[in-house]
Structure formats: C-alpha cells, structure tokens
Amino acid sequence: MKTVLILGAGLSSNALINYFTEHAEEMNIHVRVGDISLETAQSKTKGSKNSSAFEFDVFNENQRLSEINAAGIVISMLPAAMHPLVARSCVDLKRNMVTASYISQEIKDMDEEARAKGVVIMNECGVDPGIDHMSAMQMIHRIQARGLKLLAFESSTGGLVAPGYENNPWKYKFTWNPRNVVLAGKDGARFMHNGKFKYIPYQKLFQRIETIKVPGLGEFEVYGNRDSLMYRETYGLRYLETMFRGTIRRPGFCEAWDTFVQLGATDDSYIMENTDEMTHREFINSFMAYRVDIPVEEKLALYLNIDRNSKMMERLRWLGIFEDTKIGITGLSPAKILQKILEEKWGLDPEDKDMILMQHQFDYQENGSRKKIYSTLSYIGSDRQNTAMAATVGLPVAITARLILEKKIKLTGVHLPILKEVYDPVLKELENYGIKFIEEEITMPMDTGSV
C-alpha cells in the first residue's frame, strides 16, 4: 500500500483530498494529510478509512524528511514560497512531487538533478496555471499536427461568483484569496499583438480592457495577466505574432476598480498613520488634496472625472467607502485597509456558488482563410466549501499525481503539464467531473486582427 502525502489542507485542498479518500480502496493507497493546524487537517480527512491527519511544520526537517521518505508521492499545497524546500527534500529522497503553483527559479534549477535521480517535479497543475496550459497545448498540438500555422493565441481566466449569485452592483465577490485580488495586476501586463510587443503598466491596466463573449453567459471584461511573452517560449511558439493572457471580470468591474488603483488605495508598500482611528471616508479622503468646501464624494468625482450619477459611483458608494465606519486596526497598509473594507461587502453568502470561467482563442490559417477556435470552460461550484476554484485546482493536481503514482506518466525532471502524455489523460478524466471545454469555430477574412 502506497502513501499519498498531501501537505497543506487549506480551502484549495478540499477536492484534492476528497478525490484520494474516495479512490483510496480502489487505488490501494493510504492518504496522509498534514497541515500546520491539526484541526484543519482532521476536518478534511473527516476520519475516512485509509486516511490519517497530522500536524505538519515544513521547517521541521526531521518531520519533513521522514514524511516524504515514507510517501509514494508528495503533493504540496503549501504557500508557494515553501515549495522549493519540499522539492529539495523530494529530489534528495527520490520522491515524485506535484504542485498547483507557478514554477520558481529555485525549482527550475533542480531539473538536471531530478532527471539524474529519476524523479519528476510537476508544477502548475491547478487551474490557472494548470488546466489553461493543458487545454491550450492540446489544441495547439492538434492544429500543428494538421500542418497548419497558428496565428494568434489568447487565453483568459476568471474566478467569479456564479450566474444568479452576482447580486451586488459589482457583480463580484471574493471567491479566492482576497489579498491576491487587491494586489492583482501590480506587475502590469506584457504581451504581443500582431508582431508588436506591448507593455501596459499597472496604472493603465484596468483601463486597457478587452471584451469577450461567452456562449450562454454573455459579455465579460478582460484585463492583461502579467507576462504573456514568456509563454511563447514555454509553449514552443516563438514565431507567434499575437499572444495574450488575461483575467476575466464582469462588465463595469475594471472601470470601478481603477478608482482604487488611481487613488493609491491598493499600495502595500507602506503603513498609514493612525489607521485605528481612521474611518472609511477618511481613508478615501487621505488620497485626495485638502479641501473642505465640498464633500468627499464630489471631490472624488472631480479628481477622477467620474459622473456622479453613474453606475460606477453607485458601485463605489455601495462598498461603504464614504461611510464613517472606523477601521479600528493599527499599522495597516492602504491595500490591507481596502481589503478589510471589501471583505465586509464581497464575502460569499452561505448559499452562494462560485464559477471558474476560461476562454481560449486560437487563430490559424487554412486554405487562405483565417479561422478562429473559441474553446470555453465554465464550471460552477457546489457550495461555499466545495467551490469551483477548489475543484478546478485540486482535481487536475490529484489526477496528475495519480498518473505519476501509477506510472502512467513516466517523465523525469522538472516539468509543466504541457506534454501530451500529461494533458491528454488529465483532461480526459477531468471530463468525468464536468470540467470540459466547449469548442466553436468561425472563419474570418484574412486581414482581421484580434484582441
């Protein structure tokens, strides 16, 4: 009987742990779940047969080495910064490892040694990054196998509240780590459009938005997601002239969010003064010039050129940013204060469901015409515990880990899930869970651009 060692039992581990406890007998495995909080680990294994929960401290070297040594495969769902430590031990002890996080340079540097030792460290196996890579590479390889030339690749993903539950003026709620949402976009975006390199700084990111249409769900906004250029290398598409990755929000979100960007309210680099006594209204006012002859609302409208009767102003007002509510905590950065204000409004209600939405667009040339394939995934969560986010992050990690454990994936070294032997079986099994892309193809005149 082999042990599947799962390190980290946070919200994103739910579907992952369930997958293994449900398949434990059939797979003849023991599921061992470690978390810094024993209680959290126990609440996830729920005492199911063939499982055990334990308190795990990644910095306890003895514990880390003995747990990894006893494992058939290691899955790290710990904070991303801790992965290199786990990977180091996995390589040393010749154990295979899977994570859902972006690969780091430290882990990249273990490639040669991992190969030499016959170990695989498989990164970016969640949803974004993860399912995005797998589904994109499957289609790209399919187009290339037909001998056709790819002209453009654009891919966007969003973690959103599900249709029917988007019942606030922002049509947005926190379905994932609120801090990451507040800090999103800080590095701006870099991409390629019709052979031209394009760079958008943070202060313009939420103004330079694109619109996508999703069958059955309507229109959405997309803003650029960090460095799309490096994926030309990763995907083997150096020749590609249009390459763009984005983040999906519902219409109106980006324009209103840009208010906080322009004010400086998403800054996390310094601590504000007297934040315990500061009110929401004073917080917003502190980013604008001293002036006592007009109310803060009017000052904001003048400062950022907002129509006072617009939906955008309604969105801002609804968040309570003009209210005299005290923040009540000392030593916070602007970003932390904004997060606190947002958490009071953007929390999920007990009945709320979330949605993962992903849309790829592949343009290619065939018989003198330009064709475009839309490949769209929408997946709705079951409830607040069993979210779409947890399922789409956890299931591909679980399936990849199982395929490695059962030696159906035989790679060695440090990898992303961009090879056919990984993405084909993972995407196939994901379909059993309703995680499935719908494809649509259109033909365009040859001189039409995109994005």
Next chain:
Amino acid sequence: MKTVLILGAGLSSNALINYFTEHAEEMNIHVRVGDISLETAQSKTKGSKNSSAFEFDVFNENQRLSEINAAGIVISMLPAAMHPLVARSCVDLKRNMVTASYISQEIKDMDEEARAKGVVIMNECGVDPGIDHMSAMQMIHRIQARGLKLLAFESSTGGLVAPGYENNPWKYKFTWNPRNVVLAGKDGARFMHNGKFKYIPYQKLFQRIETIKVPGLGEFEVYGNRDSLMYRETYGLRYLETMFRGTIRRPGFCEAWDTFVQLGATDDSYIMENTDEMTHREFINSFMAYRVDIPVEEKLALYLNIDRNSKMMERLRWLGIFEDTKIGITGLSPAKILQKILEEKWGLDPEDKDMILMQHQFDYQENGSRKKIYSTLSYIGSDRQNTAMAATVGLPVAITARLILEKKIKLTGVHLPILKEVYDPVLKELENYGIKFIEEEITMPMDTGSV
C-alpha cells in the same frame, strides 16, 4: 599633521576636495583622495601640495582599514550603499565620519556603539538632505525660542539649469545623476496638510503639483518628495499640522513628464524585448494599444488626452521620442531606454550653468495673526565642472568635517545636522561662499491654509 581622507572623487566631490586643498596649509592637514579610478582621484587633487591621490577599493578590507586607521577624519562620497561598510570600520577604529547621503537603518543601528566609543557618524550633510535640515532647524528653533507656535512647514528643493541657460522647451537639463531623475517619485509622497495625513501615489504625483513664487526668479512647480511625515519626528515637530517637502521644476515640466509615468516608460522592473532593434518611436508605441490607422503622435494624444498643438506636445516631440532613431543596445528596461533618449537632449552644453533652488515656508502664530516666513536660497554654479550641485553638496560636508576635526563639534553617536552646534557654524561659513538664504515675512488672515 592630520589626514583628511576623502573616499570617492566623483563630480560631487569637486568643491569638497578644493575646500581642503585650499585650506590645507592653514589647517595643517594632508588631503588624501581615494577613488576606484586613480585617474579620477588624480584629476581632482591636481597634484596640489599637501595632497595625495590613490586607487581605492572599498571592498579591499586591508586597504579600507589601513586608510581609515591613518585618517584624522573620514568623508565618504561613495555610492550610498557603501556607507555602512565605511561606517562600520570607522566605529571599529574610532574614527569620525561625515557623509552627504540619507541615513540608513544599518548606520542608525551603530548609534549606541559609536557613542560608547566616542565617535561621531554625521549623515545628510549635503544640500538635500543637508542644507535643508540645517536652515530649517535654525529657523524653527528661532521661532520656538520666541515662544511662538509653528503652524506649518513646507520645504522644496530643485537642481535646475540656471536662468539664461534654460533654452529648451522643457527648461530642464540633467544637472545631476540622470538615472535618479528618471526614477524620481517612484515611492509617491506622504505629507500632512492642516492636520490631515495625505498620500499621493506615483501615478498622480506629477498631476498634484503646487506653485511657488521665488523673488526675482518667478514661478516654479513643486511635486511631493517622498515621506515628509517622518521629519515631524526628526525635527521634533510631532504637533505640526502641515508638513510638506517637495521637488522644484520649472512650469510645464511635471505635466509633460507625467506622460512618461502614465505610459509606463519609467518602469525599471523588467527588460524589454529586442531593444537593440527598437526605435524611439517603437518604444513609445509599445506602451499603447495596437492600431495602424493613425500615427503614433495621434495615438498618444488620444490615449493621454493631450492637445496636439499644445506646448506639452512640443516638449515631447522635441525630445525625439517619435523619431526612427535606433536605441541600439540590448537588454534595457523602459527607464534605461528613456534615460538614453533624454541624455541625448538634456545634456549640459559647455557654457551651461546649473542652479540650486531651495525655498522653506514657515507659518506661525503671533498676536492672533498668522505669519509666514519665506526663506529662499538660490545658488548658481560657476561652470560644468564647478556646479552649484557640487558646491552645495560638498561645502557643507567639508565645513562639518572641519568642525569635527577641529573639535568645534563634540557630538558622539550617529547624527543628522539638526542641532544648533552643527547648523549655526556650518551655515555661517557657507555664507562666505554665497550660499545664503534670503528671508521675507508676510502676515495673513488666521484662517488661510497653505500648500
């Protein structure tokens, strides 16, 4: 005969080295000037009597310790990051030290040890920081000594091209480190206005400008200079309700500079693609959306809402940013490319002179009325070698060092020049060099704000 050890012989050391070589006989000192380039050091001592030049590598521990050990006083004009290393050796070897740079936490932490060993490490003795502290504290202490309450303190400094030489549409040239000019303002500004804390992020800094009037020189623009709040502590003015420090530019500069901020052209956090083949025009275009139906100039005007026939557009055009000139160097960040473009236009001509301009405003209450003292320094350099910047940085450093060497300043520990025993004699001697503030006082109605 004591040795004055000067480490670093760059542009800013000229006036400093001249001061000591000119006073060497009278002071009975030997002036020892070390630089990473022996040639640079030699060109500054010019073989004058009582001086020697040598090649100095701060990371050569033997050399560092033996030179410092042989010195009567140590002046570090090295890059700021190297000061802690020099300070560490000075404390270990019980040698006094003076620098013109902002104090670092590492040096602050040496305070107790320096006191115990009877050593003084005097920081921020240049112009800004330096003369600004000295002149402000002198006036603040004078107002406080009269038993009057300070209501507001605002202070602005600029390194500019002198009147008569501001012969380009920007009325600006590089009179100091171009890289620092390109990156200026990145941390935004924090200050206090009428009891309210105010925060301006980088993306609004060059839009939120103030105007000051300088007698005989006309109007100037001021943008916020980093964290003014911490000086309430440093200056012993926690009660103060208005505290602002700014940077001075000529009218129109900030609005036009903001173009580069908004585009993202001052970003230094990533390397652009293919910068060797890129032209100035392509550089600017890369920050805007793909669009081929209008020229780049028009795209920029639309993107940032610039009037195409404005002076601002003339300023941008004059810089050559729309030209097809190749950048010709690989691996540059946007900020480095912008710096290269600017250096071609903003370099000083052989006959150009620079100017240091500093203006303090002190508001205080007396007999029921609000009074305001304007205290203004304008100082024009002699030529491209003997600049106002070098004089106003080097002379206060030299005078402070001399006062310490001659035991007229007897402080121990880590200090800024904010104590009477430092600023009084330094400011007095600076007047001999024409570095002198002119004061003007006005009376205002009590309810008038400022900034």
